[in-house]
Amino acid sequence: MRVIVGGVAYPDLCDYSIGMEVQERLSGRQAPANVVVEDLSYNPIAVIQRLEDEPPDDRFERAVFVSAVKRGDRPAGTVSCFRWDGILPSDDEVQRAITEAVTGIIRLDNTLVIARYFRALPNEVVVVEVEPETHEFGAALSPAVAAQVDRVCDLVWSFATDDSAVAALPVGSLALATAPAFRFG
């Protein structure tokens, strides 16, 4: 089974950079031949095109994504792992995600929704989310998130290399971003 591990993040945005931090650390490990570790922190349309470039008869069968995801209802540094249920939002929301994608927004839910919509994702998608605390320009992770990096690396590695670890995961949904809530009076 071919597996791709992707970090989705912004550089130098404190906790929102953790996807990149984990990807960089894992890139230093000796990966089995079937595991590819990459930075997927770019335009989701280009991520799709990257995935579609794989040979048709040898596509990835599992993708493991790691990213900071603000859900807001859990303590900073909380790590959540699940197999994505793959449920897509409405077509209007998919369109919104594409608009954001082509105009420069990089976010895990956009990447997954768009890649699923265009059938570029493998069936098995594992999401490793870390609840961020700080949303600021800078290289440092907050203490709560920094304390989880080693654990997140090990978790991601296990999902890339151990089928039983993935099988034990619950099925979960994405935290879909909603449109900005500016409202006229």
Place this chain on the structure above:
Amino acid sequence: MCFKNLPVEFDAGGKPFLRNGVGDPYATATATPPEGPRQLTSENIQELLKRNGHIKSLDFDPVTRVAGALAFHTVADFENRKVLEARSVATLFRGYEVIMVGRDPRDAIYITSRACGVCGGVHSVCSALATEMAIGCCPPPMGVLIRNLALALEFLYDHPLHLHLLAGPDYSQVIVEPTNPSLYERAKVTEAHHTAIHGYRTIADLMTDLNPLTGRLYVEALHMTRVAREAYVLICGKYPHPQTIVPGGMSSTINLTVMNEMFVRLSQFFDYSKKLALIWDDITDFFYDANPEYKKVGARRANMIDTGIFDHPDAYDATYESANDWGNRRWATPGAIVEGKLVTTDLKTINIGLEEFVEHSFYEEWTGDGQQQHFATDPSGNPLSPYHPWNKVTRPRPQGTNWKEKYTWDTTPRWDRQSMEAGAYARLWNTAVARKMPESPFMESTGHSLKMRVPAGALPETELEWHVPEVWNAFERNRARAYCQAFTTLIAFEQWRAAMDRLKDGDSRTSTKFEIPKRGTQQGVGFWGAGRGYLTHHLTLDRGAVANYQIVTPSSWNASPTDRWGQPGPYEEAVLNTPLLEETNDPAKFRGLDVLRAIRSFDPCMPCTTHIQSEGGLITREVNTCACGLDD
């Protein structure tokens, strides 16, 4: 004589000077901008809303299918099918000017690139140009050519993205059929004029393929963004934030392999450009024929501004003193167009006519209270307004949130105190009219049109001709942008050919060494363009560090609020002129399609960041301004 409102005249040698006898030449009371649509007063609006059931507020919040954060407030009269009030609200603060202060100017290339997630390269280059001017450093010819090529590729990414992913769906079957059923019925029996090029028999066929997500034109545009991106990264390393732009040129390695790889991709735009132009010809002609009222959608005075782009390697010397000369030799000619007439193509005249106001924006004024104006003149000794970017200070202060006071994070750029719009179309218009573009076997500026001979691909060689339109509206903006795809393709091809000639002669040098001066004060300005038009970066260096940095983007012009003289900003004016043509009398079913067509035709891009800088110099918190509670 090109200024009507600013008290600036020109001597016999063409040098500008302040008119004699004007006590306070830049007093804001002295301007008398032309007549045009005006916002109603808040009292009028309240009265109308109370007394008439058919007059209602219609808000678009956020405006979808645009880049960044834009909200739009209207009051519409559904009985008379017109818009009475239109307010453009940029809802996020963009603080790059603040972030840049105190930094090494080389940082600007990388930091300001982040102002946009679509076209970071245009900011990088604009920043490099400003730095080159400030420090006195000029790229070698190959550096100029490769920089032009890179940016042309960025536009080849950008234009299809707007035409078929953002604006295109407004003309698609899934939008037109439910909102204007009779129009769609007509489209089913209307044959397209250019079937031989684009392959669509009827207009309805074309509309179906403009459908979002599933339409072939939508999906094809996604694919073509890849082609442009692949070519771009060959010389820029990374998209959208290039890694090879430096003051004095580019750090890319150019060889035959790179150039061949480039051509494989560039040549794919020959046929695509033909299709794009003729698809938008057919769409425009269909709507005009079906209902001439569509000519009023997004209509406004043809007031445009552009700084030109794509330097000639034999002309560009990076100096302000020679800016008129090298500007006039650009592939896309700079220019200011007022009421449809080109009034200047000189970059320095464009520059001294520029002012930025914050009357209705969430910033503090920086003039008055006896404050010293930094620069009374530009580096050539021409008069400069205290409201000019070289004199501006960015002081964010969200306050007084209502339509009378302040309602947007955008500022109000004006040229000669007139409301101007920016866009790829201004680039096309200036170049077509000015007849100053370099000689080319592929392009000809006729004074009233631009002829483009697009080489054969799978389709035969095709001559396209964009004509200066008789009316200026949403359809013409889109049509011109579509023709701009061909224009840009041919400019890219010309750069590629010239670069190949140099390579054959053994010239592959793309950059010049430079040093940042550690003493004194230096000024620079990058006159460049984004896919969406006009772009300037004004820079002041003091002892090697950035003392002031000011960015004016195309959407700064287009999304600007109503100014202190009552002139609406371009989006606002275009919406005030837009008739409501949906086939429904029920306001509840009304989608505001024509209002959205008007806004989207400008290709809004609200360069946004939510980060600001604290007094301690660190980015510390998010700021956005909710439009809650905006009162009339």
